[in-house]
Amino acid sequence: MKRRKLKNEIIQKSLDLFRQRGYDAVSVQDICDACDITKPTFYKYLASKQNLLSYFFSSMSEAIPDDWYRIPEGTDCYRKLMEGYLMFMRHAAGLGADLYNQVFISNLVEYMGTFNDVRAFTDLMVDLIREAQETGQIQNPSDPKSLYKVGVGMSLGYGAFWCLNEGRSSLLDDFSQDLDAVFMHNCPCTTQAGGLA
Incomplete structure (x- = not known):
């Protein structure tokens, strides 16, 4: 349990540092100093600084509450x-454009499974x-699995x-409006602030 706690601390503190200073401006030594550990300890838990990037989306999926996975009557x-798609989009926006850009780059250099489905x-x-x-909210009759993949592709x-x-474009609003068009849904569910109404 102690090992897992330290690894989580390294991941969280590195995210904080990346957000404050930018990914390129943070070294492994900076992360070690923030966590009060040595470089050998860092490398005991993580293969590299780049490896940290693979944890930022997995931590998001782990944070989804169990009750979200039910569809109650009504x-x-x-x-x-839309809440499901926007949950991940908000997490990406919360990382900031610089850090999210690094997540993309790291997966282009060597795919780390960051964007794998849960x-x-x-x-x-x-x-x-x-x-x-079935209830007519989505009028696009395409296969549901295909439509889901389209939504994931659009979000990426x-x-x-x-x-x-x-980070200058309206990520959440633009995505929501265009997904409405793909799904052929004509009831606007978003607000100007990029959230659900």
Whole structure:
């Protein structure tokens, strides 16, 4: 348990440092100093500074509460579907354009599985699409699994575009509006602030 706690501390403190100073301005020694550990201790837990980037999305999926994975009677399936996509988009925006850009770069250099599907999340999202199609909230009749993949692809593409624009584009609103168009959903569920109404 102590080992896991130290590894989590290294990951969290490195994220804090990356946000404050920018990824390139933070060295492994800076992370070690912040955690009051030696470099050999750092390398005992992590292969490299770049390896830290693979944890920033997995920590997001671990933070999803168990009750989110249920669809109670009367659930607005389209709203919950959008909440699912936007949960990850908000996490990406919270990393900031510089750090999210580094996540992309690290996975292009050597794919670390950062963007791999979380099976329970994927299954729920596909079920939500199917139910939203059955209730007429989604008018696009395409296969729910294909529509889910389109949404994931769009979220990655919009994230990359956001990074290229150094965080100046409206990531959440643009993504939500365009996903509405793909799903053929004509009830606006977003606010100007990039959240759900």
